Amino acid sequence: MPVSTKPPNRVIPVLALAAFACTWLLDLGVVQPNRIVSGTGYGLYAATGWFGAVVVSSLLAVVIVLATKLTPKRFGALILLLTTALMAQPLLLEVFALRKLPEDSAYARIGLGAGFWCLAFFLALMLLETLGRFKASRRLQFSVVLLVVVSWWFCASREGLSSLSLIREYANRADQFSQALTTHLSLSLGAVAISAVLAFGLALAMVRRERLRRPLLGLVSFMQTIPSLALFGLLIAPLGALSAAYPFLQTLGIRGIGWAPAMLALIAYSLLPMVRNTYVALMEVPEPVVDAGRGMGMNERQIFFKVKLPLALPVIIEGVRITTIQAIGLTAVAALIGAGGFGTFIFQGLGQAAMDLVLLGALPTVFLALAADAILSALKFQRAPR
Amino acid sequence: MIELKGVTRRFGDAVAVDNIDLTIETGEVCVLVGSSGCGKSTTLRMINRLLPRTSGEILVDGEDINNADPEALRLNMGYAIQSTGLFPHWTVARNIGVVPDLLKWPARKRDERVSELLTLLGLDPAADAIKYPHQLSGGQAQRVGVARALAGDPNILLMDEPFGALDAITRENLQQEMLRIQRQLNKTTVFVTHDIDEALKLATRIAVMDQGRIIQHDTPEAILRRPASAFVENLIGKGDRGLKLLGLRTVGDVMARHALPSQPEPLAEVLKETDSLRIALSIMVWQNSGELPVFSEAGEAVGTVTREQLLQGGA
Known part of the structure; x- marks a missing residue:
């Protein structure tokens, strides 16, 4: 597939910066003592420690660098990177649950914060933009979506996310x-x-x-x-x-x-x-x-x-x-x-x-x-x- | 043979075709010419019953067309129109094969016919057959339209301003193709146009129409020499009707033929015996010469033509 290498992409860096701001300013997740009480929120650093914070931030930095570079393969690399990032995003919640969930409480659960949604949203937007620039075939677009869906499905069914409130509600019903x-x-x-x-x-x-x-x-x-x-x-x-x-x-x-x-x-x-x-x-x-x-x-x-x-x-x-x-x-x-x-x-x-x-x-x-x-x-x- | 006897067509109170009589002999090209709204298209569309006639009789080979099933009638009449009407969701090959398919020809016979027609119309049977209509140029699309009209090997060809939307050069090319194909196939053709030059070029006989009536029905030469009314005179154009007359005859008709054709060195621009006298005159004026050598299609020198022969031939 021919890729135009002419102007540096401006859309993706802006989206990546927005994602960066959201993950650092908003709560990634919430720990709730039970299903009604609203609970306490945790930002990216608080929720996943320095390891999660470094991974997410450096990922966004690499995306910005790649998007502004004029190398011919950049959009292919971006698709690979962004798809992997979206697929692995639920793992952040697993780390969060492991670190912050009180072990003594049977009703305690973790909820999704605005930061998590925003990160997913901006990653998806960047992926869409990249697929468009890459002039990806319908088959490739479909495969990317399928990969992400299957990966999220797989993460949701793992033990590590059983404390996620959404999954608790599902398990009950x-x-x-x-x-x-x-x-x-x-x-x-x-x-x-x-x-x-x-x-x-x-x-x-x-x-x-x-x-x-x-x-x-x-x-x-x-x-x-x-x-x-x-x-x-x-x-x-x-x-x-x-x-x-x-x-x-x-x-x-x-x-x-x-x-x-x-x-x-x-x-x-x-x-x-x-x-x-x-x-x-x-x-x-x-x-x-x-x-x-x-x-x-x-x-x-x-x-x-x-x-x-x-x-x-x-x-x-x-x-x-x-x-x-x-x-x-x-x-x-x-x-x-x-x-x-x-x-x-x-x-x-x-x-x-x-x-x-x-x-x-x-x-x-x-x-x-x-x-x-x-x-x-x-x-x-x-x-x-x- | 197509015969129209006292045919009238009304749309409400308006009379589109007014009591016309017209006989089109087998194998001839009858061109209906006139300005828009003169009833020429209406006449054409009554022949394949796309429009019902209000009164009168239309006979094909002595048989009233109203006695036949309209679909069966149309399957035996090729139909080509200005906007081509190609089916945009079908390939060129399937478009051309539509009438053979309706006639339930076996697939092999149909495919052979399709590539035969693509070749006849100067298209590539391999590359062009698999294209879709929107991938064709205007001229190519119209060639496909003509091929489609010919596909079922109909006895009669109806063409409604088929080249009207094309540019001058493409139109000229397609008119030449039409003449060539007509010499090969000899289809009884009814051809509608508003372009008198096109009519003079293609017609065996021309029917000039105005306000639903046929003003004059005669050969191109007779129409040029003896226009029946001021209207016809205007239509053919007083200024250059002598030149138009020269355009009707070919050099081969008037030249002095050599006893034996000879094979000279090839020249870039030469006069062929199939060229019209008008072209010969133009070359003479351009080269400022009184006599020109004439060549056959194969490139042999077959005779000479002088200015006097030209002018006598045109007179």
Whole structure:
């Protein structure tokens, strides 16, 4: 891969300096006597001693030097260095736990400080910038992300981090967690799948009949404007009445609260981006291309499946991507009406003022959204004409 | 043979094509020429039923086209348009192979046909076949468009301003290619253009259209010599119609031919027997000479042409 060696990179040194300031000024970790009390914070030096402080600081110094150097291999070296740094970052917490956790207390735990988050954030930003400068292939980008995720997963499952509050919360709720994962995924992906089918039909109807366009787009836009919490609430009464009137619905699990209203609301929210993108994608297929296809003897079905649909697919997939990310986020809110999913942890945690429990719900939600984004972006990229 | 009998096409109240009669003989190139909105494209698009006609009859080989299935009709009519309409998500080879595929030719026959056409249109069958349309220049894309129109070996070729969006040099090249291909294949062709020079160059017969009517339908020479109305006279341009006339005939028609062709030393710029009289005159003026040697395509000296022969030939 050709690497431009012209100007020294300015972005990476600035980010590295910011990371340096954050790690020295903010708390790296917190020691809590139990899960509610906020505990005492420790900076980088206090938490990991001179060894950790030297490693982190010299790493950032090397990054700055490398980024400003004009050697041709610098971005390759930076990728290697930053990936290793991100992979090894949880080890700082292990050192911290080893040094500062009181051994006599069964409830004591360590929490993540702002310094830790900032370090991870800036390291990730620098890695992104480097990958961009390196013009890294999608495969390399994917491998880097996978390496970091696997490494963090591996660190989290080690004995040394068992005192981390997030992992304690998880250990207490391992069964609930996997159930929440299943519920969250099936609710959001189910809603996306159903609304994709519905939206495709609606978009087709709009393409066929121009006068359906305004009322249909108006309807789906209107549904988008209702606040999510209100829509979840509004569905309780009619669904409750329905299931009371037809008891067999209850055996299917359709009640005023639970998955049924959540699913309906999620579908309603998913319709707008999906319908709009599908409609626009189908309408924006260039007219001469369709004309040529027809003029050469394609019938309408062949024009649709061989020309219009393949050309519209990248934009349609973009709609699915937006919708999926949105649905994963909204599913967290649906926990309020008893639909389950990671939102359950978030609201429980808020109720108990246990921030780590909130994180246990929020982090997987964010992770799921990012994963969906990555997968569908890759799919769209692959479908786009080269 | 394509026959249009009293064909009319209305869009609402507006009459786009007004009761036209036109016969296009098998193997001839009929060029419909006129300014924008004169109904020439509409006429073309009625022939392959992309537009339904309001009234009248269109017959292909004596058979009313409304009796045929529209898709089957179009599969037998090559179709090339100004914006090429190449499928952006398919390679050049797949674009050219679209009609053979629709006709369900076996894959080998189709692939052979595709490389045959790429060669015919002056493209590289190996390197260009795997390109995508956005990787082609305008001229290359239009060559692919023409190749695609020819792929199913149709009896009829419909071309709607195919070279209209190209620069002058590329257009000139493609017109030469068209003439060469037409000499080889002899397809019945309906060609729409607003460029009278293009029409004079390519046509067996020209149909001049204005406001939905055919003003004059005749050979290029007859149109130049006897324009039917002031409109046609304006269209062909009074100033240089003599020169245009010279452009219609080739040097080979008027020159004094040698008994035996000879092989001279190669020269840089020579007059070929396939060049038009107009080019011959231009070279004479440029070199200030009254007589020029004429060479064949193979480079042999085959005759001479004098200024007098030129002017008599043009008259």
